[in-house]
Amino acid sequence: MSSDFSLFERHVDALYRSALRLTRKPEDAEDLVQETYLRAYRYRNRFKPGTNEKAWLFTIMTNVFRNRLRQRPAPTEPLDQPGTDFSIYDQLRREGMPVHLMSPEEIIVERGFGDEVKHALEELPLPMRMVVVLVDVEDFSYKEVASILGIKIGTVMSRLHRGRQALQKKLWEYSGRPRARPVAVGAN
Amino acid sequence: MGDHCEQAMRKLSVYIDRELSDAEVRRVKAHLDDCPPCEKVFDFQAEMKRLVRKECCTDDAPARLRDWVRQLATENPPARDREV
Numbered sequence: 001m002s003s004d005f006s007l008f009e010r011h012v013d014a015l016y017r018s019a020l021r022l023t024r025k026p027e028d029a030e031d032l033v034q035e036t037y038l039r040a041y042r043y044r045n046r047f048k049p050g051t052n053e054k055a056w057l058f059t060i061m062t063n064v065f066r067n068r069l070r071q072r073p074a075p076t077e078p079l080d081q082p083g084t085d086f087s088i089y090d091q092l093r094r095e096g097m098p099v100h101l102m103s104p105e106e107i108i109v110e111r112g113f114g115d116e117v118k119h120a121l122e123e124l125p126l127p128m129r130m131v132v133v134l135v136d137v138e139d140f141s142y143k144e145v146a147s148i149l150g151i152k153i154g155t156v157m158s159r160l161h162r163g164r165q166a167l168q169k170k171l172w173e174y175s176g177r178p179r180a181r182p183v184a185v186g187a188n
Numbered sequence: 189m190g191d192h193c194e195q196a197m198r199k200l201s202v203y204i205d206r207e208l209s210d211a212e213v214r215r216v217k218a219h220l221d222d223c224p225p226c227e228k229v230f231d232f233q234a235e236m237k238r239l240v241r242k243e244c245c246t247d248d249a250p251a252r253l254r255d256w257v258r259q260l261a262t263e264n265p266p267a268r269d270r271e272v
């Protein structure tokens with residue numbers, strides 16, 4: 001069976017970077033990935049050859065992670081609040097930036113939105129963060145994410161929608177910090 | 189914003205996530221070709237998605253973790269180097 005397990009090895013980077021977004025700490029991420037692989041190894045005969053091994057590993061990892069959270073809940077975890085509609089694009093347009101004349105890349109570079117993506121993502125409430133990571137970073141389909149997390153596809157979509165808006169809101173706040181423009185209170 | 193714009197906007201996420209049927213994709217594309225303002229919004233959101241992926245893909249697993257995983261496949265699985 002040892003040759004079969006090599007199928008799983010190749011996902012170590014994907015598991016690690018996602019573990020990092022979930023735990024926020026390199027040592028916790030490493031530990032989470034180890035635990036995930038130990039379980040995968042122990043239960044490797046339950047994996048159906050030909051099915052998606054990456055999704056299988058992520059199912060294990062999110063289960064391990066959620067079990068750990070239950071054992072030692074993080075008191076600082078933000079609540080999963082309903083967000084209001086927010087889009088960086090609309091904000092910039094409202095500010096009078098000629099967004100229609102710029103490429104998306106130009107807009108992102110111009111305001112430095114790329115620099116703090118990881119930080120912003122790690123500040124999202126966990127339910128949204130997990131979905132954004134699985135869809136946007138790991139490229140899982142909605143159906144796969146629903147299966148990995150044991151939630152409905154509609155829930156995947158609404159968390160994704162709110163998660164992306166919350167992410168853009170954070171990035172917007174960060175980008176405004178260093179070069180704060182004088183904005184009238186109550187404007188917008 | 190017209191009805192067509194609103195319909196297209198409702199499909200924004202599913203479109204950039206490639207979760208639409210071919211027929212629906214064609215319908216959205218037809219609108220975007222006709223409507224530069226909507227196209228700009230779609231392009232920007234798609235770029236934000238790429239940005240998240242790009243920024244988060246820079247963290248590779250540490251070499252020792254990679255080695256540890258590789259050893260798991262051998263006959264004698266290594267003990268975990270860290271206890272919880």
Ligand SMILES: [Zn+2]
Pocket residue numbers: 192193194196219223225226227
């Ligand atoms: Zn339109």
